[in-house]
Amino acid sequence: MLHSQPHLSKRGQTYQWRRKIRSQSTGICDLQVSLRTRDREKAIIIARKLTVESEQVFEAIDKNYLTKTEARAWLSQVAQAEMAKLERLQLIQKMDGGYDDEDRRLDWAHRKAWRLLADRGLEATLDAPLRLQLEAEGASCGDIECLENTLDLLSRSLLSEGMSNRHRREFLELTDRDTMGAYETLQLRQLTAAAKAAAWERFSSAPPQPAQDMAAEIVEGLGSMLFASPVDTPEGSKSDHTPRAETMAKPESGISRPIEASPDPDSAEVGHDYDPDIFAVIERMSAAKRKEGIEEKTLRQYVTFGRLFVTLTGKRDLTKIHKSDAARFRELLYKVPKSWGKSSKDANATLKQLLDRSASLPPEKVGLAIGTLNRHIDHLQQVVTWAQEEGIKVDPALQPNKLRRREKERANQRRDKFTAEQLRELFTSPVWTGSKSEYHQLRPGSVIYRNGIFWVPLICAYSGLRRAEIAGLPTAAIKDDNGIAYFDIDFTEERRIKTQASKRRIPIHSRLIALGLLEHVEAQRKAGERFLFPDLYDATLKVFGRDVSRRMRQIIDQTIGPEEGKKLSLHSMKHYVQNILSRDTTVPEVVVREIVAHEGKDVHETDYEKGSEIELLRYAIERLPIVY
Template sequence: MLAQNHLSQRGSVYQWRRRVRSQSTGIIDIKLSLGTTDRRVAAILARKISAESDHLMDQINSNSITPAEARAWLGEVIRRERQKIEQLQMLRRIESDDPADDARHDEAMRDAWQHLAQAGLNGRIPDGTQDLVRSNIEILRQDLTSESRRNIVARDFRNLTGRERVSAFELMTLMTLLISGKKAAWAGYETALQPIDTLADEIARQAPSALIGSEPRPTPPAKTALEAPPSQSLPASTPSAKDPTISAVIERMILLKRREGIEEKTLQQYRSFGKLFILLTGIADIRDVLQSDATSFRASLRKLPKSWGKSPADQTATREEVMARAAALRPDQVGLSVGTINRHLEHLGQIVASAADEGIPVDPRLNPAKLRRKDPVRDSDKRDAFTPVQLERIFRGPVWSGSESEYYQTRPGPTTYHNGLYWCPLIGAVTGARREEIAGLAPNDIVTVDGIPCFSIAASDQRRVKTLSSQRVVPIHSRLIELGFLDYVARIRAKGHPDLFPDLREPTSGQHGRKLGRRMRQVIDETLGAEGAALSFHSLRHYVQNALERAKIDDKIIRDIVGHEGRDVHDKVYHKPVPPDIMQPAIESLTLAI
C-alpha cells in the first residue's frame, strides 16, 4: 500500500538507500537511517529524500556537488522534516478546535506546493483556484523570493558543506530542491500522516538521524573527479566546534556568568528556562529557533498555570499534561505574569546572543526583545510595604512573645525560641536586607568594624549575593543587641556550626531562604489575615526603604544600607561605601517595636 522506491528495512528500523553509477567508473552509494520503525513516517521521509536526490544526483555527476555534500544536505532534510512533523502534530493537539479545518488547510498547502513545483515561482495561478490555495501560493512566493530566505538557504548549505561561498547557479539549484522536496512531502500527507499523534510521538523518541554513507568507489586505482577528497568528508551533524543544542549553549553561558559572580539562583533560572522552552516548542537546537517560535512560546506562557514550577511533578510533565491541568483551573489561576514572561524572553535573547558569539548560526531575524510586553502594574505596586502598626502587631505575636513549642512556634505558649524565625524578621526590619542575605548568614559574618558590631553581607560558600553592590557592611541595631543577638551568635560559634540559623537550611537543596519565606507567610496570615495578602518577607525591605526616606536620610546612605546600585556613572564608579560610623545613626532611626 505504501510502496516506495529506495525504502527498505534494516532490522526494525527503516532506511533509505540509493546507488547510482556515475558517468565515470565510480559508484555513488548513499545510505541514510530514517531512525523510525513506523512505515508511514518512513514513507514521508523517503518520498522527500527521493525527490531531493533526483536533483542531487545530477549535480554530483556534473561535479557541482560532492557525494559528501549530498549526504549532508539530505541528512539535514531529514532532521528538519522530522521537526516540522512533530511541531505540526503538537500544534494540532494543543491549539486546534476543528480537525476538519486543519485538514482543509493541509490540502491547500499541498496544492500550493504542487503549483510552485510545476509552474515555478512566477507561474500564473490558474483561474478558479481556491482562495486559500491562492493565499498560500502568494505567501510562499514572498518567502521564497525574499533575500533573507535565500541567504538562509545559502548559509545552511555552507554550514553543512564547509564551503566558503555558494554560486548563483548552486543557490538556484538548492531553491529548486527545496520546492520539489516540499511538494513531495506534502503530496502524501493524507495517507502518510495518519494517525498524526502516533507519528509525531515516535519521531520525538528517536535520536537524530545517523548518517551512513560512502564516497564514490572507482574501479581503477586512480582517483576520479567524483571521489570527494578526505578534507571534504562530512560527518552526519553540522560541522560546528560548539554543540548547538539549547541546553549545551546554556551550560557554556553559565560557566562564563559564574566567573562574573552572578548568583547561583539566577544561573539556575537559565536551566529552568531551557527546559521550559524545549517543552513548549519541541525545539532543542538553537539554530532552528525562528521569530515565529519565540512568538508561539510567549503565547504558551500565557496558558501555563500560574503555579508552574512550584511542584516537583512539573519537572517531568509533558506539554499535554501541563495544558490539561491549566484547562481545569479558573481563569485567574492561568497565565504567567507579564514580568515573568518578559524575563523568559530576556533569557532567550541572552542565549541566542551567546550562541551567535560562539559562531553558531542563528536566524538573523530572531529578536525576542521585540516580543516584550509593557507591564501594566508598576514595580512599586507589586509588593506592599509593612506599616509601623502592622509590624508592631507582627512582633507581638507568639514567635516573639511565647510559643507552644519550636515546631508550633506560631501558637501561643510559655516559651520564646531564639532561632532563625525569631531573629531574621527582626534583622530585616532594621537593615532592609534580602531574605536570602539574612537566612544565609554564617557566624563569621558578624564582625566588628571600628568598634561597631556589623553584619558583613558578601558572597561566600553559604550563599551568593545578587549584584556587586549587594556586598556591604551594615551596623547591628542596638535593640538587637539588647535582645541578646550577640550572645546568640557566640553560642552558635561555640557549636562550630557553619550556619548562623541552622534551623532554616533546607535539608535536600541546602538553600536557606525558602523555609524562612514559608514560615513568614504563616506568621503574616495568622496575624494580619486578608490584610496581609500582599505582604511577604520582602515587604520588610520596602518598609526600611520608606522609613529611611521619611527620616530624610541621604540617598547614598540608603543605597549602601539596602545594597542598591548607584543611579548614574558617577555614583557607580566614584562613590565609596559609607563607613559604619556614618551609617549607624541611620540604622538607629529605625524603630523596633518589641
Template structure:
C-alpha cells in the same frame, strides 16, 4: 572482514570482542551487577542479555541509530564550502569520541563517569590521542549528568520523545525510563562509531551495520566508504574560511551549561542558577530547537505564547512534573493562567542572557533575534508586585509574643514571659532593620559578623550555606543600633562554637528547600494573627519593600546609598565602582526602632546555637521553630 579482525580494528578502539548474540528462550533473568560487569569487561551487551520489560529494545535501538545517523548526515551536509584545514578529520574524530562516550554510558549509566583508567589505557594502546581521550571523558561527564535530571526536560527530552513515538506510549515506569535511556545511548554509540569510519554510502546500510555492532555481531561495513585522499594540489591561496567550524558546542543546553558555570564563578546563588536552568529546559521543550544556530524569531514568539498559556503552579507537584508540556497546556485550557508579566519578562531576560553568551562565543545567527518586542506590558508598577509592610504594620507585628514573651511551647502565640532568640526571633528583626532578603539573613555564618573600626557590621557575601542573587548583592552593612542592643554580636560569638558556625542553625533547610524555609509556616501564622488575617498576602519579603520605602523618605539621602543598602545595581558603572558607603550607618539609624521587650532569653545563646532542625520534619504549629524546651537553662 572476519569478526575477530573487525572487533579489534583500531578505528573502533574501545569496542572489545564480544560473543555472538545468544537467542534465549523462556524467561530472561536480569542482574544489574552482571550488566555492569559485562559493560565493563566487554563494552557491549547482546540483545538477549537485556531484560524483557516491554520496551521493545530492538525497535528503540533501531530508532536511536536511525535518528543519530540522520543527524550525522545533516551535519556533514552543512560543512562549509571552504572548511578549515583538517575539518573532515576532526569530524570523524569527534564522531568516534561521542560514539565511545555513548557506548560507555549506554552500558554503565551514570556510573560511566569518570572514565576508568583501564578504559583510558585501552584507548591509548589503540593509538587514540590524548585529545580524543579527553573528548570522550568530557562527553561521558555531560551524558552521565543527564541521569540526575528530569527525563522529560533539557537534553533528556529527545530520547524520551523517541521512546514515546517509537513505542506509542506516554507512561513509563522509572525503571523503564532508566533502561530506555541506556538503550538510546547504545544506539547512538554504535551509530557514531560506524559513522567515524568514513563516508556514509546510505543511511539504511549504515543503520544495519550499527545495529550489528550494537548487538555484538560483525558489521559488513557495506555502508562505509573510506575517504578518498585527494591528489597533491598546488599551494592554495591564503583565503580565510568563510564559515569555520564552531569552537564551542552549539547545543542550547551546552551554551546554558557554560553560562551557568560562569554564573557560579561569579558567586550567583544555587537557587538562582537552578531557576535559570529550568527556564532553559522549558525553552528547549517549548520551541523544540536544540541548536542555538537554528533559533529563529518565530521560536522566541512561540516561547512567549507558551508562557502566556502556562498555569502559575505548573510542575510544582510531583504528578505535574511527570507531565509533558503538551499535557500541561491541554489541562490548562479553560482555566485562568497565572504567570504574571513580571515572571514572563524575567524569563525573557534569562533567554537574553543566553543569547548574549552565544553572541560572545561567535554564534552570529542570534544577532538579529529581537526579545525586546516580546516583553509583556505590566499593568502595575514593580513596587506594587509584592505589598510592603506599612510602618504601622511593623509596629503591630513586633508586638507579637515571639518578641514580647510567649506563654508556653503549646501556646506560643499567647502572651507570657518566655523568649527564645532563635531564627524566628532574629530573621524578621534583621529584615526590618536592614531590608535584606530572607535567604541572605537565614544563611549567615557567625563569621559574617565582625567589628570594623569600632563599628559592628554584617557581611552579606557568598558562604558555604548559600550564594547571593547577583554580584551587587554582596555588601557590608553596619548594624542598626537596636540589633546591637539586643545582643546580636553576642549571639554571633556563641554561634561560632555551634554546628557548622551557622548564625541560625534552626534555619538550615531540609533536602529540596532553602535557608529560611523552616520559619515560613510559623511566620505566616504570626502575620495572620497580628494583621487581622493578612488579607493583602504580605510576606517576610514585605520587610524589604518597607525598608526601601522608608529609606526613600529620608531627606537628602542619595539614591545610590539606598541601593547600596538593599544590594541593588547602581545606575551606572561609575556609581557601582565609586559609591561612598559612609552614609550607610546614618541612613540605617533613621529606620524606626521596633517594640521588642527587654526580657532575658529563656535559653543561653550557646544552647540556641547547638540546636538544629531535623531534616524532613515540619514543626508543629504550636511550637516555636527549633525549640525542644521552653524552660530556662
C-alpha cells in the same frame, strides 16, 4: 533476579531491569535500565514489558554493532579533540588573568561529571551515597551544586538531537560508512563519554605544555650563541633552526611587510563547532557568567527556562527555532499552572500533563504572572544572542524581546511597604510572643523559639537586608569594628551576592543586641555551626530561607489580614527601611543607598565613592524605630 521475576533487581531502594545476552559478534551485551520506582508491583509490570520488547532490541544489536577498529578510531578522534580544547582553554586562562578558584571548581566539576557519565550512563545523578563520598573527599556544598548543574547540562547536551546528528555525521566520515543504526548511536555516546572522561583525567594529572616544551627543545639545540649563529652555517649543511628563505618577508620599495600566516584549520574556531542545542548553549553561557560572579540561583533559572521551553515547544536546536515557536512559547506560558516549578515533578512533566493540570484548576491559578513570563522571554533572548555571538546561524526574524508584555502595575504598586504600625502588629504573632511548639510555631503557647523564623524578620526590619542575605549568614560574618558589631555581607560558596553594591557592612541595631542576637551568634559558633541559621537551609533546593517566605505569608494573613496584607511580604521590610531612612533629613542619601544596596546614579557615585564610616552607618541604622 528478585522473587523469580526475570531481569528484575534492586539497587538501593529503586528497582532496575537488567538483561545480558551473548552475541556471536560482540561478545556479552548488557542492557540495564533504572525503573525509577520503589513500588514493587509497578516494577514487575514495567519489567515484563521491557523483557518482551528487548527481544527485538537484542536481535537488532546482534546485527548492528561497531567493530573494535571503529571504536578505537572514534575514541582517538574524540580524545584528541577534547585534549586540544583543554589546551586552548588552559592557554586562555594563563594569558587572561590566571587560574582562580572558580576555574578549579569548574574543571573539577567537568572531570567528575564526565567520569560519572562514562561509568553510570547518561542518566547518572548525584545520589545520597555519592554526595557523602564527595563531602568526605573535601567537596563543599558549592562544589557539589556546580557538579550537579554540570552533570545535567552535559547529559542533556550529549542526548540532544543536534549532538547526535553531529556524532553521526563525523562517525560516517571517519569510517567511510554509508549508514549506522540506533544501537551504534548508543555505543557512540558511551565511547564519547569515556573518551572525554579520560581526556579530562589525563589533562588534570599532567597538563601538556607545548609552548614550554618547544621553547626548551629549540634552546637546547642552539648551542653556544657566542661562537655560532644561523648565518654562519656552512653551505650545503642543514640546520633545523635556520628560517627557510621562502618564508621570509621580502622588502618592497624599502618597506618591510609582515608575513600573513596561513590559517590553521585544526585551531580555528568556526561557528558550526558550537553545539546549537539549547542546553549546550546555556552551559557555555553559564560557565562564562560564573566567572563574572553571577549567582547560582540565576544560572539555575536559565536551566529551568530551557526545560520549560523544550517541554512547551518540543524544540532544542536553536537553528530550527523560528519566530512562530517563540510566539507559541509565550502563548503556552499563559496556559500552564501558576505554581509551575514549585515541585520537582514539574521538571519531567509533559505538555499534556501541564495542560491537563491547568484544566482542573480555577482560572486565577492558571497562567504565569507577567513578570515571570517576561523573565522567561528575557532568558530566551539572552540564549539566542549568546548563540549568535558564537556564530550559530539563528533565524534573524527570531527577536524574542519583542514578545515581552507590559506590566499592568508599576513595581512600587505590585508590592506594598510596611508601616511601623503594621510591623508592630506583625510581631504580635505567636512566633514572637509564645508558641505551642517549634513545629507549631504559629499557634499560641508559652515558649518563644529563637530560631531562624524568629530572627530573620526581626533582622530584616532593623537592617533592610534581603531574605537570602540574612538566612545564609555565616557565623564568621558577624564582626566588630571599634566596638560596633556589624553584618559583613559578602559572597560565600553557598550564596553569592546579588550585585557588587550588595557587598557592604550593616551595623547591628541595638534592639537586636538587646534581644540576644550576639549570644545566639556565640552559641552557634561554640556548636561548630558554620551558618547562623542552619535550620533555614533547604538541601534539596540548595537555597536559604525559602521556608521563611512561606511562614511570613501565613503570619501576615494571621496578624494583618489576607486582604490588607496581600501585597506585603518579607521583602516589603526592605522597602520600609528605605522609606524610613530616605525621609530622614539627617541621613545622607549615599548612606541610604549603601544600606539598601542600590547602585549609584552615575560613574562618580559607583566608581569613586568609598564605603561610609561605620559610625555613620550605625547612626542611620539606629534611626529605625523600635517595632518589637
